[in-house]
Amino acid sequence: xxxxxxxxxxxxxxxxxxxxxxxxxxxxxxxxxxxxxxxxxxxxxxxxxxxxxxxxxxxxxxxxxxxxxxxxxxxxxxxxxxxxxxxxxxxxxxxxxxxxxxxxxxxxxxxxxxxxxxxxxxxxxxxxxxxxxxxxxxxxxxxxxxxxxxxxxxxxxxxxxxxxxxxxxxxxxxxxxxxxxxxxxxxxxxxxxxxxxxxxxxxxxxxxxxxxxxxxxxxxxxxxxxxxxxxxxxxxxxxxxxxxxxxxxxxxxxxxxxxxxxxxxxxxxxxxxxxxxxxxxxxxxxxxxxxxxxxxxxxxxxxxxxxxxxxxxxxxxxxxxxxxxxxxxxxxxxxxxxxxxxxxxxxxxxxxxxxxxxxxxxxxx
Amino acid sequence: xxxxxxxxxxxxxxxxxxxxxxxxxxxxxxxxxxxxxxxxxxxxxxxxxxxxxxxxxxxxxxxxxxxxxxxxxxxxxxxxxxxxxxxxxxxxxxxxxxxxxxxxxxxxxxxxxxxxxxxxxxxxxxxxxxxxxxxxxxxxxxxxxxxxxxxx
Ligand code: SF4
Numbered sequence: 001x002x003x004x005x006x007x008x009x010x011x012x013x014x015x016x017x018x019x020x021x022x023x024x025x026x027x028x029x030x031x032x033x034x035x036x037x038x039x040x041x042x043x044x045x046x047x048x049x050x051x052x053x054x055x056x057x058x059x060x061x062x063x064x065x066x067x068x069x070x071x072x073x074x075x076x077x078x079x080x081x082x083x084x085x086x087x088x089x090x091x092x093x094x095x096x097x098x099x100x101x102x103x104x105x106x107x108x109x110x111x112x113x114x115x116x117x118x119x120x121x122x123x124x125x126x127x128x129x130x131x132x133x134x135x136x137x138x139x140x141x142x143x144x145x146x147x148x149x150x151x152x153x154x155x156x157x158x159x160x161x162x163x164x165x166x167x168x169x170x171x172x173x174x175x176x177x178x179x180x181x182x183x184x185x186x187x188x189x190x191x192x193x194x195x196x197x198x199x200x201x202x203x204x205x206x207x208x209x210x211x212x213x214x215x216x217x218x219x220x221x222x223x224x225x226x227x228x229x230x231x232x233x234x235x236x237x238x239x240x241x242x243x244x245x246x247x248x249x250x251x252x253x254x255x256x257x258x259x260x261x262x263x264x265x266x267x268x269x270x271x272x273x274x275x276x277x278x279x280x281x282x283x284x285x286x287x288x289x290x291x292x293x294x295x296x297x298x299x300x301x302x303x304x305x306x307x308x309x310x311x312x313x314x315x316x317x318x319x320x321x322x323x324x325x326x327x328x329x330x331x332x333x334x335x336x337x338x339x340x341x342x343x344x345x346x347x348x349x350x351x352x353x354x355x356x357x358x359x360x361x362x363x364x365x
Numbered sequence: 366x367x368x369x370x371x372x373x374x375x376x377x378x379x380x381x382x383x384x385x386x387x388x389x390x391x392x393x394x395x396x397x398x399x400x401x402x403x404x405x406x407x408x409x410x411x412x413x414x415x416x417x418x419x420x421x422x423x424x425x426x427x428x429x430x431x432x433x434x435x436x437x438x439x440x441x442x443x444x445x446x447x448x449x450x451x452x453x454x455x456x457x458x459x460x461x462x463x464x465x466x467x468x469x470x471x472x473x474x475x476x477x478x479x480x481x482x483x484x485x486x487x488x489x490x491x492x493x494x495x496x497x498x499x500x501x502x503x504x505x506x507x508x509x510x511x512x513x514x515x516x517x
Contacts, residue, residue, distance in 0.1 A: 014440050018399065020389050021437055042389040042437045046470040051471065068395025107491060112398070131405035138402075149395040149491035173406050361394040 009346065012043050018359040022335075024353070028346055036341045042365050048363045051080060051324040056082060056156060056293060059321060064150050066326065067362040069098065069112065072105045073304035075154040078324070079299035080237035081313040082156050085087055086291045090341040092281045094158035095239040100276045101145060102238065102302075103269040104361055109305035110262040112184070113357045114189065118258060120351050123196055128187065133182050143167075158286035158292075172277050179270050185338075186263045199256040203340045203352035206253055214282055215336050216329050217307020218261045223253035231304040237300070243275050255355040262295075262357075293319070306330055306357055328362035369391045370476025374418035379425065380509045382414040386424035386448070390441050391473065391490070396458040400428065403494040412499055413505075421447040426504050428497075432464045432473045433480055444480045453504045454483045456498060457497055459490040466490075 013021040021042035027035035048067055063074040076098055083090060115130035138148050145151035145161060150358035153159055157330050163171070186214070189195055219294050220227045228247045230240045249266045250257035295317040302309045307329030314322040333356050340352055389397055403410050404417055418424055421444040433441060445454070456477045459465040467473050477483055484507050487500040 013437070014388055014444055020392075020394060021440065041436065042440070043389065043430070044434060044436070045391055045393075045467045046472045050470055052465065065393040065395070065460075065466055065490075068393045068398055071393075071395065078417050112401075128406045131402065135405070135407045148493065149399065238467065317397065349451060359394065361392070 005029075010291045011349070013039075021365075022358075022360045023363065024349070026247060026349065033344050033346060033349065034340050036338050038095055038337065040334075040360070042364065043361050044364045048324055048326060053320065056321065059324070060154060062154075063324075064152065066328070066365060068149055069109050069359060069360050070103045070105065070304045070306065070309070070362065071150045072153060073302050073309055074326075076237055077300050077302040077304075077309050077311045078313070079154050079156050080235065080300035080302065081311045082293055082315075083237060084298040084300060085296040085313065085315055086156075086293045086328045087290055088157045088287055090237055091158055091284050091287065092239070093162075094285045096153065096280050097159045097163065097239060097285065098237060098271060098275050099239045099243070101141065101151060103272045103276075104137060104141050104144075106305045106351065107266050107269050108141070109357075110138065110266050113262060114259060116354055117199075117255075117351070118189075119129065120197075120354050121195060121325075122343050123195065126185070126231070129185060132343065133185060133348075134183075136174070136178055140171065144171065144296065145330070154285070157291070158284070160286075162285050163280070168277055168280065173230040175270070175277065182266060182270075186266065189263060196256060199254065199259060199351070199355075201252075201254050201256075202344060203255045203350050203355060204253050205336055205340050209336070209339050211251065213332070213336050213339065215307070215333050216259055217304070218265065219237070219333050219336060220307065221248060222247060222250045222257040222261045223355070227308070229301050229308045233301050235300075235302065238302070239276070240272075243272050244273050245269075255352060258355045258357075274358055293317075304329055306359060306362070307333060326365060328359070328360040328365065330357075330363040334363055336356050367507055375458065376509050379488045380502050380505050382416075383426055383429055383505050383508075384416050384418045384424045385427045385501065385511055386421045387445065388429070388441055389443050390429060390431045390437040391434035391463070391467075392421060392460060396412065396430040396461075399494050400430070400457070400497060403497050408427075408494040408498060408500065413498075413502065415498075415501055416440060421445075422449065424448055425508060426501065428480075428501075429454060429456045429461055429477045429481075429483075430458050432460045432467050433475060434472050435474060436472075437490060438474060440479065442480060447464065451508055453485070453505050453508045455485045455497075455500050456482055456483045457487045457492050457500070461485050462488065 009026040023039035025037040027365040111134040118126040245268045310327040312325040316322045
């Protein structure tokens with residue numbers, strides 16, 4: 001047989017290794033991937049079209065369903081853009097509460113991704129333990145917001161639900177009990193020699209490639225790009241400017257450093273949450289005055305668990321937005337696969353593509 | 366006589382070992398994650414013998430999440446056709462029941478039951494793992510009792 005003959009291996013659209021439909025067509029030579037083609041559009045639900053036909057408050061509900069994992073980041077980013085247009089000043093307490101849910105969401109998303117990485121590696125025990133820890137976080141979020149998945153927490157000018165004194169106390173207690181558990185899991189992953197040797201040095205995205213492909217979020221930070229919107233830009237809807245935390249940046253750009261960035265970010269998130277619970281400012285959670293949203297353009301950014309999220313809104317003075325453009329982080333990150341899957345083993349494909357933490361429903365909207 | 370006994374036995378065993386195949390036809394991921402949570406240790410569907418399998422050819426139950434979009438219609442129908450009889454379909458989440466918030470979109474063709482027969486509907490956006498579990502057990506009941514499903 002001709003050794004250099006290329007074989008096309010399609011994965012998907014419906015495949016057990018993928019939660020969501022997407023098609024990866026791998027051109028392989030023997031065991032080595034030589035070319036990758038992505039076919040997307042299976043879960044395109046035309047969110048931007050829907051948004052241009054619904055009013056602002058319905059729009060918040062729709063953008064919440066862009067992605068079931070980042071279902072706090074999307075509405076927050078959307079209302080932040082609208083608040084920018086209408087020049088609404090959000091009460092400080094609401095900003096803190098948004099940040100609180102945002103950080104809990106980051107923890108649960110990173111736990112999920114690490115769990116899936118462990119499952120791909122065949123490490124079932126860790127998978128189960130990470131999922132258990134994630135369930136606790138989910139219960140906490142259900143307690144705070146009222147729902148497990150789609151929190152419906154945001155509205156224009158603030159948040160919809162307050163945290164009372166005794167609730168804060170309860171949240172504090174469960175955070176205190178969760179923290180050592182999750183830290184122990186983090187330590188287990190980072191000190192496990194099998195896990196490290198399996199993920200080290202594969203799927204490398206170099207610093208230059210990361211800049212060229214303009215990847216965002218943990219993928220960029222794992223390649224040494226110092227990019228975290230929480231620190232870099234002003235977020236008038238969140239309270240990051242009052243909180244202390246550090247950017248987590250790694251240098252190697254391989255799967256291990258992506259895992260590491262996510263794990264260490266969770267530590268930072270716990271730091272943030274503790275600060276929020278300690279000095280949550282008193283006051284209202286919603287602006288009193290109802291302000292109609294005038295004609296204008298608003299651009300807002302938010303650091304979702306997967307990276308920088310951008311909403312670009314144009315309004316025309318009516319209560320229906322003229323145009324809303326969503327730039328989801330997974331959409332830019334997924335093209336890194338074209339670079340990092342080349343010359344890798346077919347057996348590593350799921351591991352590497354899982355390490356990007358792709359969210360196909362954000363990507364295809 | 367003999368065949369009937371075998372059939373009876375098969376029917377009984379159907380109840381205790383359900384193999385489930387999951388198809389996402391355009392959901393927002395919320396319900397898919399809850400299905401993943403269902404198979405992790407807190408809700409632990411495997412204690413009822415429910416197992417997630419990798420091929421529709423092995424499955425008794427098709428779990429569908431999301432409204433049917435233009436591009437995902439054919440994969441859904443193909444997966445359904447590949448399943449051996451008797452088979453039941455469970456549709457999870459409001460948007461697979463009626464289209465939900467996505468109903469008016471140009472790319473959404475409609476709810477799942479416009480394309481394949483659905484036996485159990487599970488509401489909620491996103492559906493709670495306990496609800497999904499109950500729906501699956503209900504589907505097991507239907508699979509065992511419904512006469513129609515066994516005529517092939
Ligand atoms: S029912 Fe709701 S949470 Fe579930 S997939 Fe549909 S939109 Fe997402």
